Amino acid sequence: MTRKGFESFVEQLKLRLAEPLPGKKAQVEMAPRPIDERRFNENPERPPRKGGVMVLLYPDEGRIHVPLMKRPVYNGTHSGQVSFPGGAWEPMDIDLTHTALRETEEEIGIPQSAIEVLGHLSELFIIASNFKVLPTIGVVYEKPNFIPDPIEVARVLPMSLDVLYNEEQRKVKTMKFPPFTIHSPYYDVHGEVVWGATAMMLSELAAIMEQLIRK
Structure with a gap:
């Protein structure tokens, strides 16, 4: 993809994100099985915390890329998992888009001022950590120089x-969370398992891109 082609794609995607999104119909394609409807419905008696993540698109070697990050092992729900840059809303944040921008700069070193915001994917409730997350779609027009935070990013x-369209990189893994056993679709990215909420967000992005391709 040329620079002009990437810019054209960005404009088309920006317009598409302003229209109704695929939402749950696309997210569920990569949801762990058996499908648990609680994954999509927060408990009104225990309001979820708000969070924002950044889906940052950039060109590299003629293809469109997005940076994921593997979190270090720690005593927490998402220990060692692969995710987008992002985190919890803080009082200093104007909104969840700002949360995503701030966390992207803090975690992988991309200045907020360098990112053009195109729009958002659908919010997704994460039952394991009781977060409701808004994915922001951003773009930079050159391959970034990643500077990972050594504490937050392994x-x-x-x-x-x-990867989203490569059947060899879309697999299913059996996972045990006693007393439950789930069969989770995942994307194999550099030998890492990209599953759960991150895979579900990527699934919605894939659905939107397929719509653009068909136009």
Whole structure:
């Protein structure tokens, strides 16, 4: 993809994100099985915390990429998992878009001022950590220089969006969370398992991109 082609894609995507989104119909394609409807419905007696993540698109070697990151092992729900840059809303944040921008700068070193915001994917409730997360779609027009925070990031994983359509990189893993056993679709990215909420957000992005391709 040329620079002009990437810019054209960005404009088309920006227009598409302003229209109704695929939402749950697309997210569920990568949801763990058996499908648990509680995954999508927060408990009104225990309001979820708000969070924002950044889906940052950039060109590299003729393809569109997005950076994921592997979190270090720690005593927490998402220990060692792969995610987008992002985190919890803080009182200093104007909104959840600002949360995503701030966290992206803090975690992988991309200045907020360098990112053009295109729009958002659908919010997604994460039952394991009781978060409701808004994914922001952003873009930079050159491959970024990633500067991972050594405390929050074990590894940056640049992922070509071609992965979303490669059947060899879309797999299913059996996971045990006693007393439950689930069968989770996941994307194999540099040997890492990208599953759960991150995979579900990527699934919605894939659905939107397929719509653009068909136009």
